Amino acid sequence: MTALTDLSLTDAQRLLKNGDISAVELVKAYLKAIEDAAILNCYVTICQDKAIEQAKQSDLRLSQGNARPLEGIPIGVKDVFCTKNVETTACSKILKGFIPPYESTVTQKLWDAGAIMLGKLNHDEFAMGSSTEYSCFGPVISPVRKNGETTAHVAGGSSGGSSASVAARLCLAATATDTGGSIRQPASLTGTVGIKPTYGLCSRYGIVAFASSLDQAGIITHTVEDSAAMLTQMVGYDHKDSTSLATTTPEYHTHLSKDVSQLRVGIPKEYTSSDMLPAIQRMWEETADMLAHQGAKIVEVSLPHTHYALPTYYVVALAEASSNLARYDGIRYGNNISNSTQLIQRYRENRAQFGEEVKRRIFLGTFVLSAKYYDAYYIKAQKVRRLIRDDFNTAFEKVDVLLTPTTSGAAFALGEKLDDPVAMYLNDLFTVPVNMAGLPAISFPMGKDSAGLPLGMQLIGKPLGEQTILNTAYFLEDARGKIPKLHPWWLNNTSKGM
């Protein structure tokens, strides 16, 4: 028999509706799995009592025939989403103990749809990082390792707790955020599916801000169908977010189609590089072939400013971050560690609680916004950002989607890139341009490297092209075939074991 935690979200929905399983037993199975996987460090808060209480209510609704779309579905929530009365830290010392008096719009929508919160998930402090090693709770350990080896690898970042908890089956889905690749890169490194919707589709209200013109919420799941089912409940106009899109969206999961015969697929030539892993290059070609075999038209396109997307991103994102993070002073909320009788000195001591990477980013952002350098760096980057967006507009005159690898390499070992910020930033080479242009994109597993580490492909869509990228990924996921279950090595390392 399949363990309860091996189900996909869509399977669990069906079994719950038929009364074959109860929400309470499903939630309890996940709580046990979370406890047994403590070594992976995915969860920073576990909401045991609240989750069981919610599951009882879901079972009641299910038995009464008034179940909501995600009734009884246990999920994890990245700790940047404010959750009312549940500590929300952004994995930063400065927010330790912060209990939000309100709920983020995206999580509220999920609770209104019947989903159940198992707990809050680890990530890089303020979502700044690509490995979840910059968390004040310590790094996430990926459930994925090289064949026959025990070296700990990263689960990607910043949403590393989200990707690892889905991959290790510690929840059915996990909310995440993506400013430069923080959903797609961790999904790629852990063999999971991660979608970042069009900028403005999911409300940013109640999400701890990193870079407001780039931040967007999304979801990490096991399958494309699960992704579509979750996203359907997360999107929608919100008057509390001044950049929310007033648009109607389809029920993505009920409109899924594997028909790609009319699809025009662009291959951006600038994404090929000589140092790309042969396994990734091969996977890319094979994926394009699968689409071509169904009648899709494969077209080479050019995005000439790709090379400049990453430096542009670091100017724009860090400028916005330095401004957004100016609010943390340990006076109105957050962790006050200062006894100083001087106000400014109190700010300075409290703000020194930020981790090293966050401080580096605040310093750089402050620098590019300072009077002397504003035009030379910040305004220039905003101009280059327009050129990057225009490149996509031109490409999308000829194609419906763009197909690229999600990352240029597989997961790396813990600590491997910690000393070199630029090496860490290069992780986001293929994901950052999407955020600069506000486009939707999905990463899904399509291959493995020679050591057995998962590799992801990325589909980039036109603005509001979520259905098209979901459909294309739905076809490719099927063409790829089933992925074998991970061996749960992490169980041997817990005191209780199985």
Added chain:
Amino acid sequence: MSFDKKTIMHVAHLSNIDLPEDKIGEYTDKLSHVMTFIETLNEVDIEGIEPMTSVLDLELPLRKDEVTEGNIVTDILLNAPEKNDDYFVVPKIIE
């Protein structure tokens, strides 16, 4: 450009972040490295290009200035490290 000690002290001051003397070298090294990376932008021809502040061409929506929800002073103050009645407490700033 490279980040020297003076620059790093200046941005730390602007950011209101205490920076211990023995950490300065590490920051100047790592930030100079990032600046070199950022300066590849100097190669791009941006003549006549307008800066892009948002991907959306929306006008900033305005609402009527009235209390809709919120008005939760007590809840907000629950997170304050130090408070007095309905006020946040800060060190004395006027002599």
